Amino acid sequence: MARIAPDTSRNFTVLVVGGGVAGLETMLALRELAGELVEVELVAAEHQFFYRPLAVVEPFGGPRIGPWELADLTRAAGVRFTPGELRAVEVEAHTAELRSGQRIPYDAVLLACGARPTAAIPGALTFRGPADVERFAALLEDVKSGEAKRLVFAVPSGIVWPLPLYELALQTATELEREGSEATLGIVTSEPAPLALFGRAASEAVQDLLRQHGIAVHASVYSAELHEGLLKCVPEGEVPADRVVALPRLSGPEIDGVPRDRNGFVRTDGHGRVAGAPDVYAAGDLTAFPIKQGGLAAQQADAAAEAIAAAAGAAIDPRPFRPVLRALLLSGGRPTFLRVELTSGHRGSSTASLDPLWWQPGKIIGRRLAPFLANLGVFDVAAEPNEGDILRIETDPAALHELMLPHA
Numbered sequence: 001m002a003r004i005a006p007d008t009s010r011n012f013t014v015l016v017v018g019g020g021v022a023g024l025e026t027m028l029a030l031r032e033l034a035g036e037l038v039e040v041e042l043v044a045a046e047h048q049f050f051y052r053p054l055a056v057v058e059p060f061g062g063p064r065i066g067p068w069e070l071a072d073l074t075r076a077a078g079v080r081f082t083p084g085e086l087r088a089v090e091v092e093a094h095t096a097e098l099r100s101g102q103r104i105p106y107d108a109v110l111l112a113c114g115a116r117p118t119a120a121i122p123g124a125l126t127f128r129g130p131a132d133v134e135r136f137a138a139l140l141e142d143v144k145s146g147e148a149k150r151l152v153f154a155v156p157s158g159i160v161w162p163l164p165l166y167e168l169a170l171q172t173a174t175e176l177e178r179e180g181s182e183a184t185l186g187i188v189t190s191e192p193a194p195l196a197l198f199g200r201a202a203s204e205a206v207q208d209l210l211r212q213h214g215i216a217v218h219a220s221v222y223s224a225e226l227h228e229g230l231l232k233c234v235p236e237g238e239v240p241a242d243r244v245v246a247l248p249r250l251s252g253p254e255i256d257g258v259p260r261d262r263n264g265f266v267r268t269d270g271h272g273r274v275a276g277a278p279d280v281y282a283a284g285d286l287t288a289f290p291i292k293q294g295g296l297a298a299q300q301a302d303a304a305a306e307a308i309a310a311a312a313g314a315a316i317d318p319r320p321f322r323p324v325l326r327a328l329l330l331s332g333g334r335p336t337f338l339r340v341e342l343t344s345g346h347r348g349s350s351t352a353s354l355d356p357l358w359w360q361p362g363k364i365i366g367r368r369l370a371p372f373l374a375n376l377g378v379f380d381v382a383a384e385p386n387e388g389d390i391l392r393i394e395t396d397p398a399a400l401h402e403l404m405l406p407h408a
Contacts, residue, residue: 012038012312015096015104016079017086018112019044019070021366022284022297026110027079028368029305037312041104042074043096045085045113049073052129053294056167057330059137060175067130076376086113088256091277108279108308111266112301113255115285115292117248120156123226124244127168139243140172144181148242152231154223155189158249159263161292162195165247166206167330173213174332186216188223188231188239197291198325199340199350206338206352209331250285250292261288270320272304281308291342295326298366326358326365 012034016026023042030040048067058064074081084098089109096104119126125135142148153169155162166187173185187194187210194206194217210217218239223246224232231239252264259276260266265288266274272281281304284297299321306318323342328335337357340350351357358365 012107013105014038014040014308014312015106015109016040016042016112017044017096017109018042018114018284018286019046019049020112020114020284020297021294021369022112022114022286022301023110024049024073024372025298025301025366025369026112026283026305027074027077028372029302030309031077031079032368033305033309033316034312034314037314038309039080041080041082041106042070043082043084043086043098043104044070045083047071047083050130053164055129055133056164056171058130058133059140059168060171060332073372073376077372086111086255089258089277089280091257091280094279106279108281108311110272110301110304110308111255111258111274111280111282111286112284112297113253113286115159115250115265116253117250119246120158120160120249121154121223121225121231121244121246124154124223124246126246126248127164128248129164136168136245139245140175142243143172143176143183144179146181149182150184150186150229150240150242152186152188152239152241152244154231154244154246155187155191156246156249157190157222159251159265159290159292160247160249162189162191162197162247163293163327163329165245166195166210168245169215170209170213170329170331173215177213178332184216184240185214186218186239186241188218188221188233190220190222192220194219195329195338197340198327198338198352201350202338202340202352203350204352205336206329209329209336213331252286263288268300268304270303271307271318272300272321273307279311289323291323291325293325293327295365296323298369299323302367 016023027042030038049070050067051065054065071081084100087099088097094106117128143151153165155165169187193203196203222234224234226244231241231244266282266286267288268282272283274280274282283300283304285292303321310316310318325340325342327338334354337353339357
C-alpha cells in the first residue's frame with residue numbers, strides 16, 4: 001500500500017511503530033521537540049485510532065467517540081504514515097521488517113505496538129473495549145429482564161488494567177437502581193483491595209463507592225472458570241454467578257529481534273531505551289512496566305521522544321520517565337478523580353476526589369495528544385488554564401459526556 005505523506009526529506013529518520021496513545025504521543029512530541037531535525041514515519045497495523053477508555057459508557061447510552069483515520073491524524077501532524085504490521089527489527093542493520101515483506105530503514109525506532117488481550121476466565125464475557133460493547137449491552141438486557149439475577153465482574157490474575165471493570169460494575173448498579181431492576185452484583189478480584197494500585201486513600205474511596213451501590217467485593221481471589229452458575233476460584237472456593245464479565249489478560253506481541261521477557265514485554269530504562277538493542281526504544285503497553293494505562297503510556301512516550309530528539313541533535317536535556325497515575329472513574333453519577341505518584345515501588349500522594357485534579361480534555365491524559373485532538377475539533381474543550389495541573393470542567397456526568405462529544 002502506498003505511503004501517505006507530505007513531500008519532505010530530513011536526515012535523521014525515526015520510525016514509530018503503533019497507532020495508539022504511545023505512538024501518537026511520540027509522533028507529536030518529536031515534531032515539537034526536534035522539528036526539521038527529524039523525519040518521522042508512523043507504521044500501524046490498524047488504520048484507525050480508537051478512544052478506548054470511553055467504550056465503558058456506550059452500553060449505558062453514552063456517546064461513541066471516534067474512531068479516526070490514522071492517515072488524517074498523521075497528515076495533520078506532518079508525519080508519514082505506512083499501514084502494516086511489524087514482524088521483526090534488524091538491530092544491527094537498523095531496519096524494520098513488516099509482515100508484508102517491506103523493509104524500512106531507520107536511525108531510531110520507537111516500538112509502541114501495545115499488548116495482546118486474551119480471555120482469562122472460561123465461560124465469562126471478556127470485555128476488551130469497543131469490540132465487546134454490543135455483547136455487554138446484550139448481557140445487561142438479560143440482567144434487566146431478570147433472566148440473569150447474579151452478575152459478577154472479575155479481575156483475573158496476571159497483567160491487567162482493572163479500572164474499566166469497576167466502571168462497568170458501578171454503571172450497571174446505577175442503571176439498575178434507576179430502572180428499579182433487582183440483581184446481585186459482585187466483584188471478584190485478584191487485587192488485595194479495589195484498585196489497590198492507586199494507593200490506600202484512593203482504594204478506600206472506591207471501596208466506599210462500591211459499598212454505597214451494594215456491590216460485594218471478594219478481594220485476593222483468583223477466578224478460574226464459570227460453570228453451572230458458579231464462578232470457581234483457586235485454590236478453592238466458589239461465587240454464585242449467572243453471568244461473569246471479565247477483563248482480558250495481557251501479553252506482549254511477537255517481534256523478532258527485540259529482547260522480551262517471559263510475557264513478551266520489552267524492558268526499558270527511564271528514557272525508553274531497550275537494553276541490548278541500540279537506537280531501539282519502546283513505550284506503552286508493550287513495555288515491561290507493570291501498569292498498562294494510556295496516561296502512563298503517554299508519559300513513557302514523552303520521555304523516549306526527548307531522548308530520541310536529543311540523539312537527533314535537538315538542544316534538550318532528556319528527562320526520565322517519572323510515572324504519575326491519573327484516572328477518571330466513571331460510575332454513572334458524578335465521576336471520581338484518582339491520582340497517585342508511583343515512586344520506587346511504593347505509592348505516594350494517593351488521592352481520590354470528586355473535584356478535578358488535573359487539566360485534560362478527556363480520559364486519555366497525554367501532554368500533546370489531548371490538545372492535538374482538541375485542536376482538530378475532535379473534542380469540545382476549554383483552553384488550558386494557567387494553573388497547569390487543573391481541569392476546569394463540570395463534573396456532572398451529562399456535562400462530561402457533552403465535553404467528550406466529537407463535532408459533527
